[in-house]
Amino acid sequence: MATLELRNVNKTYGSGLPDTLKNIELKIDDGEFLILVGPSGCGKSTLMNCIAGLENISGGSILIDDADISGMSPKDRDIAMVFQSYALYPTMSVRENISFGLKIRKMAPAAIEEEVARVAKLLQIEHLLNRKPGQLSGGQQQRVAMGRALARRPKIYLFDEPLSNLDAKLRVEMRTEMKLMHQRLKTTTVYVTHDQIEAMTLGDKVAVMKDGIIQQFGTPKQIYNDPANLFVASFIGSPPMNFIPLRLQRKDGRLLALLDSGQARCELPLGMLDAGLEDREVILGMRPEQIVLAPVEPNGLPTIRAEVQVTEPTGPDTLVFVTLNQSKVCCRLAPDVAPQVGESLSLQFDPSKVLLFDAKSGERLGVLGATQPAGRVGNVTQMNRNQ
Amino acid sequence: MNSQMGKPSISISRVAIYAVLLLAVVVYLVPLIVMLLTSFKSPEDISTGNLLSWPTVVTGMGWVKAWATVDGYFWNSVKITVPAVLISTAIGAINGYVLAMWRFRGSQLFFGLLLFGCFLPFQTVLLPASFTVGKMGLAASTTGLVFVHVVYGLAFTTLFFRNYYVSIPDALVKAARLDGAGFFTIFGRIILPMSTPIIMVCLIWQFTQIWNDFLFGVVFSSGDSQPITVALNNLVNTSTGAKEYNVDMAAAMIAGLPTLLVYVLAGKYFLRGLTAGAVKG
Numbered sequence: 001m002a003t004l005e006l007r008n009v010n011k012t013y014g015s016g017l018p019d020t021l022k023n024i025e026l027k028i029d030d031g032e033f034l035i036l037v038g039p040s041g042c043g044k045s046t047l048m049n050c051i052a053g054l055e056n057i058s059g060g061s062i063l064i065d066d067a068d069i070s071g072m073s074p075k076d077r078d079i080a081m082v083f084q085s086y087a088l089y090p091t092m093s094v095r096e097n098i099s100f101g102l103k104i105r106k107m108a109p110a111a112i113e114e115e116v117a118r119v120a121k122l123l124q125i126e127h128l129l130n131r132k133p134g135q136l137s138g139g140q141q142q143r144v145a146m147g148r149a150l151a152r153r154p155k156i157y158l159f160d161e162p163l164s165n166l167d168a169k170l171r172v173e174m175r176t177e178m179k180l181m182h183q184r185l186k187t188t189t190v191y192v193t194h195d196q197i198e199a200m201t202l203g204d205k206v207a208v209m210k211d212g213i214i215q216q217f218g219t220p221k222q223i224y225n226d227p228a229n230l231f232v233a234s235f236i237g238s239p240p241m242n243f244i245p246l247r248l249q250r251k252d253g254r255l256l257a258l259l260d261s262g263q264a265r266c267e268l269p270l271g272m273l274d275a276g277l278e279d280r281e282v283i284l285g286m287r288p289e290q291i292v293l294a295p296v297e298p299n300g301l302p303t304i305r306a307e308v309q310v311t312e313p314t315g316p317d318t319l320v321f322v323t324l325n326q327s328k329v330c331c332r333l334a335p336d337v338a339p340q341v342g343e344s345l346s347l348q349f350d351p352s353k354v355l356l357f358d359a360k361s362g363e364r365l366g367v368l369g370a371t372q373p374a375g376r377v378g379n380v381t382q383m384n385r386n387q
Numbered sequence: 388m389n390s391q392m393g394k395p396s397i398s399i400s401r402v403a404i405y406a407v408l409l410l411a412v413v414v415y416l417v418p419l420i421v422m423l424l425t426s427f428k429s430p431e432d433i434s435t436g437n438l439l440s441w442p443t444v445v446t447g448m449g450w451v452k453a454w455a456t457v458d459g460y461f462w463n464s465v466k467i468t469v470p471a472v473l474i475s476t477a478i479g480a481i482n483g484y485v486l487a488m489w490r491f492r493g494s495q496l497f498f499g500l501l502l503f504g505c506f507l508p509f510q511t512v513l514l515p516a517s518f519t520v521g522k523m524g525l526a527a528s529t530t531g532l533v534f535v536h537v538v539y540g541l542a543f544t545t546l547f548f549r550n551y552y553v554s555i556p557d558a559l560v561k562a563a564r565l566d567g568a569g570f571f572t573i574f575g576r577i578i579l580p581m582s583t584p585i586i587m588v589c590l591i592w593q594f595t596q597i598w599n600d601f602l603f604g605v606v607f608s609s610g611d612s613q614p615i616t617v618a619l620n621n622l623v624n625t626s627t628g629a630k631e632y633n634v635d636m637a638a639a640m641i642a643g644l645p646t647l648l649v650y651v652l653a654g655k656y657f658l659r660g661l662t663a664g665a666v667k668g
Contacts, residue, residue: 049561052561052565054561054564054565073564074561074564074565075564075565075566075567075568079565080565081561081562081565083558083561083562084558085556085558086558087556087558087559087561087562089559089562089563089576089577090581091577091580091581092577092580100563100566100568100576101565101566101567104566104567104568104572105567148562148566152566
């Protein structure tokens with residue numbers, strides 16, 4: 001049980017080489033579940049190794065319960081980690097794997113016995129205790145790896161892509177189990193993943209990383225509804241957000257975006273935008289579920305007719321692809337609509353949910369009177385730029 | 388369809404393969420058969436019969452006489468080989484562990500230089516080694532010879548262990564460090580128990596090299612401390628008296644038996660270990 005704080009953490013593998021981590025600022029409270037998410041090579045695993053003490057940081061400090069642990073060796077940090085490859089000791093039985101860390105810490109044999117029994121019961125691996133890791137399935141190995149971390153009752157758990165070696169079905173099951181486990185144990189957790197669904201479902205807080213920089217740090221809801229920039233918007237969400245590059249226009253003192261499906265046009269009023277946005281190249285972002293089928297009765301929302309090019313029925317909903325302003329746009333529709341390819345659909349958008357990004361920098365553009373980026377925990381990218 | 392599959396088809400290529408294999412077997416086995424047959428023959432038998440003929444009288448005299456001659460030298464070889472093999476394997480294991488899992492600045496260069504040691508011919512190290520051994524006061528002693536064998540063997544044993552250990556995931560060491568284990572605990576409790584195949588490879592390799600070594604033996608030992616290979620050479624090359632081929636053959640068999648025994652006992656690990664190290668290197 002602990003708080004974790006990273007202050008201006010930097011990591012480089014030598015002068016001349018690009019920084020692996022740049023000015024990382026994070027703080028999570030006791031019992032919170034932090035997700036580090038990003039594409040491969042973004043530095044998330046390095047950051048986790050730095051927290052664990054397996055790699056030294058080049059600058060800044062790492063604090064657990066407000067005590068600086070930056071210089072401590074891994075064993076003194078009271079942290080347990082679950083690895084992507086599980087890293088079970090192959091020559092030891094499951095029981096020995098779980099008790100290894102306890103033995104090293106000179107715990108009394110009776111207490112070790114008790115702790116192994118507790119963990120085994122918690123993870124339902126009691127019947128596997130005398131087996132070797134090689135005799136276990138992937139899912140069982142994953143449980144043992146978690147058991148090894150749980151047994152020590154550390155201040156913080158670190159998970160390094162723990163579910164990525166499991167097949168799709170098991171992954172979803174274990175995801176739910178991990179969430180249950182965290183709800184019961186309430187231990188501060190840092191979880192690295194490249195899977196944005198894991199990030200959304202498991203995290204109390206999410207840090208989206210790219211090129212060693214935290215692009216945005218916030219709750220899953222903030223990250224999803226209120227992305228700080230084009231990268232975050234494109235990375236989180238499946239199917240991803242639609243992006244339509246266009247030039248903003250002004251009409252009757254209001255800015256608007258002009259959409260063109262090839263067979264119809266539609267004006268998307270964007271409210272009172274910051275001055276100087278007129279004629280600016282922007283990228284308009286819309287989530288697939290924010291494009292809906294227009295009702296028969298007109299309701300005043302902007303509507304456009306567009307030709308269906310591809311449909312992908314996924315079961316719970318059908319993804320329909322149309323073309324707007326020469327960009328492929330995905331709409332998530334109810335499966336009973338099931339339009340045919342070549343058919344024309346009447347689609348409708350809610351302009352207040354539309355996001356705008358600068359075409360050059362990818363930064364989010366603020367819209368006055370519409371979805372003002374609120375509750376965002378600092379625009380970290382902006383801070384880094386200024387330094 | 389079934390009858391077709393069940394019937395072994397005898398094709399020309401199959402016959403050719405077996406013919407080549409059979410030829411290889413003959414080529415390899417004939418010298419051994421000649422040695423065995425000769426060692427059990429009497430001297431008269433050897434001078435009258437041909438090489439492959441069965442002994443007219445099977446006699447163990449050659450073996451008895453051979454053992455009487457090489458007895459002391461055989462144990463010299465044991466005293467040299469056992470410590471040299473064990474020490475070089477142990478140090479090689481720790482070296483390999485460090486080079487694969489605790490990389491330090493310049494460790495790649497260090498490994499490269501060490502690898503170079505594998506390609507150094509025996510002859511080039513003779514003078515420097517004898518100089519060093521002399522300075523250490525170990526000239527012409529069993530300890531000195533063991534020392535030379537250990538140093539020369541380290542390049543090989545380190546290479547074996549390092550290549551085996553790079554295929555073990557780093558995460559194991561990381562996990563053990565987080566569990567609180569230190570350098571030697573990780574080595575002793577986690578890495579070493581996984582190392583059986585490569586330990587066997589090292590033992591066989593080093594045993595064969597050191598037991599069969601002649602050059603270091605003849606240079607770094609003298610008189611009663613000489614290994615069996617040197618004694619065998621002295622026996623066979625002796626220029627006085629009649630040639631006793633049965634004794635020579637028996638002595639050569641005695642000199643070769645220990646390595647054969649090691650292969651039989653640990654051979655299955657040898658292939659397994661070599662390939663395990665070779666797949667990821």
